[in-house]
Amino acid sequence: GESVGLHLPTLSVQEGDNSIINCAYSNSASDYFIWYKQESGKGPQFIIDIRSNMDKRQGQRVTVLLNKTVKHLSLQIAATQPGDSAVYFCAVASANDYKLSFGAGTTVTVRA
Amino acid sequence: NAGVTQTPKFQVLKTGQSMTLQCAQDMNHNSMYWYRQDPGMGLRLIYYSASEGTTDKGEVPNGYNVSRLNKREFSLRLESAAPSQTSVYFCASSASGGPDTQYFGPGTRLTVL
Numbered sequence: 001g002e003s004v005g006l007h008l009p010t011l012s013v014q015e016g017d018n019s020i021i022n023c024a025y026s027n028s029a030s031d032y033f034i035w036y037k038q039e040s041g042k043g044p045q046f047i048i049d050i051r052s053n054m055d056k057r058q059g060q061r062v063t064v065l066l067n068k069t070v071k072h073l074s075l076q077i078a079a080t081q082p083g084d085s086a087v088y089f090c091a092v093a094s095a096n097d098y099k100l101s102f103g104a105g106t107t108v109t110v111r112a
Numbered sequence: 113n114a115g116v117t118q119t120p121k122f123q124v125l126k127t128g129q130s131m132t133l134q135c136a137q138d139m140n141h142n143s144m145y146w147y148r149q150d151p152g153m154g155l156r157l158i159y160y161s162a163s164e165g166t167t168d169k170g171e172v173p174n175g176y177n178v179s180r181l182n183k184r185e186f187s188l189r190l191e192s193a194a195p196s197q198t199s200v201y202f203c204a205s206s207a208s209g210g211p212d213t214q215y216f217g218p219g220t221r222l223t224v225l
Contacts, residue, residue, distance in 0.1 A: 004154070009152075031211055032211030032212075034213060034214075036216075041219075042218060042219070043116075043202050043204075043216035043217050043218045043219050044155070044202070044216045045216070046213055046214075046215065049213055089154055089155070091154075091155075093211035094211070095211065096211075097211060098143055098145075098160055098162055098206075098211070099157055099160065099170065099171075100155075100157075100211070100214060102154030102155045102156075103154050104152060104153055104154045105154055
């Protein structure tokens with residue numbers, strides 16, 4: 001099965017700085033990668049996704065980078081704001097598979 | 113659109129009691145999922161339904177049953193609750209089969225005493 005791990009369980013960042021959250025996966029056949037944000041007491045909220053035929057994708061203030069060679073995924077948040085404080089999860093799926101495998105999550109705290 | 117809705121939001125059970133968690137989506141999605149989330153852990157898949165009329169076991173199915181009632185609704189049943197089933201339960205849905213964005217409900221916080 002797929003193993004998904006995060007490099008740091010917590011991240012503290014100064015408001016206005018950029019945040020980088022990392023994720024490693026084990027299955028070289030993984031095809032789909034997605035980042036979720038979860039605020040306290042709420043369900044995970046979709047942020048951005050990327051498929052294996054790409055190595056970078058940008059959204060509003062967020063960028064996902066995929067390095068298939070070392071099986072590494074990262075989420076970059078530009079100009080981090082207090083509203084970005086949350087737990088961030090990466091999830092991975094293989095082609096033709098319904099099932100997402102989730103990492104344990106990184107708690108991001110934004111300092112004013 | 114409400115997206116994915118779940119009821120109840122909170123529930124306390126005694127060991128051995130049964131209950132059904134309800135989930136509905138209004139996005140006309142084909143696939144639906146039940147996850148549990150425990151402290152310090154990611155979400156673990158309990159059961160999923162790739163399409164109406166089909167259900168399959170996920171990573172942690174023991175102690176649970178599911179019913180895909182129609183395209184909109186997917187319920188999770190605990191026949192005899194155990195303290196190990198104390199968790200937060202999330203329902204999710206996705207448009208299509210294969211890897212796709214899953215959209216989550218707000219969760220049900222269940223405590224089994």
